[in-house]
Amino acid sequence: MILGLGAGWQDREHRLFGHELGDIPTRMARFEEGLEVITRLLNSDEPVTYQGKFFQLREALLLPRPQRPRGPEIMIGGNGPKRTLPLVVRFADIWNGNFLSPAAFEERSVMLDQLLRTAGRNPSDLKRTVMLSLTFGRDMTELERRLSWRQNDPQYASKSLDKVIEELSMNGTIVGTPDMISDQINAYSKVGADELVLQWFDLDDIDGLRAFATSVLPRI
Numbered sequence: 001m002i003l004g005l006g007a008g009w010q011d012r013e014h015r016l017f018g019h020e021l022g023d024i025p026t027r028m029a030r031f032e033e034g035l036e037v038i039t040r041l042l043n044s045d046e047p048v049t050y051q052g053k054f055f056q057l058r059e060a061l062l063l064p065r066p067q068r069p070r071g072p073e074i075m076i077g078g079n080g081p082k083r084t085l086p087l088v089v090r091f092a093d094i095w096n097g098n099f100l101s102p103a104a105f106e107e108r109s110v111m112l113d114q115l116l117r118t119a120g121r122n123p124s125d126l127k128r129t130v131m132l133s134l135t136f137g138r139d140m141t142e143l144e145r146r147l148s149w150r151q152n153d154p155q156y157a158s159k160s161l162d163k164v165i166e167e168l169s170m171n172g173t174i175v176g177t178p179d180m181i182s183d184q185i186n187a188y189s190k191v192g193a194d195e196l197v198l199q200w201f202d203l204d205d206i207d208g209l210r211a212f213a214t215s216v217l218p219r220i
Contacts, residue, residue: 002094004075005038007031007084028083030054035076035091042071077131079104081111089115094127096197099172105130106191127194134198135168135175136212143177146202174198178215185220 007027008014014021021027033052040048040057047059066072075094078084085108088095095112097105105128113123137143140161147164150156156164168175174184174196188196200209 001072002075003038003072004077004096005031005035006077032083032087035074035087039070039074039091042066075129079108081108085112085115088112088126089119089121092126094129097128097130099132100130101170101172102187102191105188105193109192128192129195129197130188130193131197131199133173133175134200134212135173136181136208136216137177138211138215139177143175147175178212178219181212181216182219185216 007024007030008021009027011021022030030053033054036052037048037050037055037057040050041060041062044061045065047061048057049059050057073093074091075096076084076088076092077096077098078088079097079100085095089112097108100108109128112126112128116123116126135143135146137146143165144161147161150159150164156167159167165175165180169184174181176184185196200212202208
């Protein structure tokens, strides 16, 4: 089990359950307190007391106790160098970058290395992952069909298919045929990504997902 944690971003999800999302400074302050509370409860076999702005604990004890020392691995997602990456260094076992190009991912990863060393942590102890969108076509004809939405997007409507693919791949999308996608995935591997989390939005297209798995994964 991996415990994935973040500051939140979608207002509708919060309203559905009666929570106020708040502005970004509020979210980040609440997130930092939440991480403090969660890790204290996971790490302590004794009751925990904590007095914060957002959370208060009074002799609280998490039961049953985790079988794994320190509890499940904690994954923190986000790219922000001022708030998020320092929280990754303090609390996380896994970092999940969001929609970063290989160059941007490497830049953030180097920042993390520096922050980890300053905090007395070994950079190799932090797993690095990245979440990306996925647009897959068995061939260029299918890929062009999947990217047909671009005709209604002013940013891409006047551009060739090759140019659209190039720009999408530099902005957090894995896009292309099996050969193209294999090259893009390998580019992330070369800059230190241990794992890719790919978003497949066409949920009813199980055949397409199966084709991606059988044609791309053996190449990785």
